[in-house]
Amino acid sequence: MKPIFTAILFLGVCGQAALADPCQDRFTELYLQLDQGTPTKSATTTAFKGAPPSTNTFLYLTPDHYMTVPTSPAGPWVLGYENVLYQSADAGKTWQKVRDMDTGQNADKARADKLANAETIRNPVCGEEAMNGETVDVVAADVTVSQGMLTENRYTYWVRRSDGFIVKAVYDTKAPGFEMVTTQVIEKAPGLTLPAPE
Numbered sequence: 001m002k003p004i005f006t007a008i009l010f011l012g013v014c015g016q017a018a019l020a021d022p023c024q025d026r027f028t029e030l031y032l033q034l035d036q037g038t039p040t041k042s043a044t045t046t047a048f049k050g051a052p053p054s055t056n057t058f059l060y061l062t063p064d065h066y067m068t069v070p071t072s073p074a075g076p077w078v079l080g081y082e083n084v085l086y087q088s089a090d091a092g093k094t095w096q097k098v099r100d101m102d103t104g105q106n107a108d109k110a111r112a113d114k115l116a117n118a119e120t121i122r123n124p125v126c127g128e129e130a131m132n133g134e135t136v137d138v139v140a141a142d143v144t145v146s147q148g149m150l151t152e153n154r155y156t157y158w159v160r161r162s163d164g165f166i167v168k169a170v171y172d173t174k175a176p177g178f179e180m181v182t183t184q185v186i187e188k189a190p191g192l193t194l195p196a197p198e
Helices: 002-019 022-032 103-120
Strands: 040-050 054-062 065-072 079-081 084-088 096-100 121-132 134-145 151-158 166-175 178-188
Touching: 022 103, 022 121, 022 151, 103 134, 134 178
Parallel strands: none
Antiparallel strands: 040 054, 040 178, 054 065, 065 079, 079 084, 084 096, 121 134, 134 151, 151 166, 166 178
């Protein structure tokens, strides 16, 4: 009986190993990140189907200190700082309070939402690509997002091998009567400073 039991145990372990997908695991790890652990600057383009694309620059210092600068079309700057959301109509010279926030609670909800969505990750594909003279890993998968409206998404990350930094991300989102592609080109911004309204 003992050899039979050992064989069954071995087959069970092998079966679990066969079900593991390193590519899906890598995608899940990237998807669950809330930030990259360093200040960043992102050039973001959002294109809704049937409409001209819009662009903005997103500057991220910490979860409680970040700023969005619409570049095309131009618009009010938006700043998050110490649990308050501000807006500036004069390119950051003055700031008006929009509303209070709870950054910690928002981060907890974002984590919970991502964990729920991660259960739907499927169709992972991993590869590589040349970018700016170096080889980067390309990691993509489908994921269903159920917060707000239900959407089906194809997320793709370009990850620098030398430090694991996501240098580009594309989010292809579809819902009934709604299609959107968001592209982020991301760089580290170690000397970043942002306004701090009093």
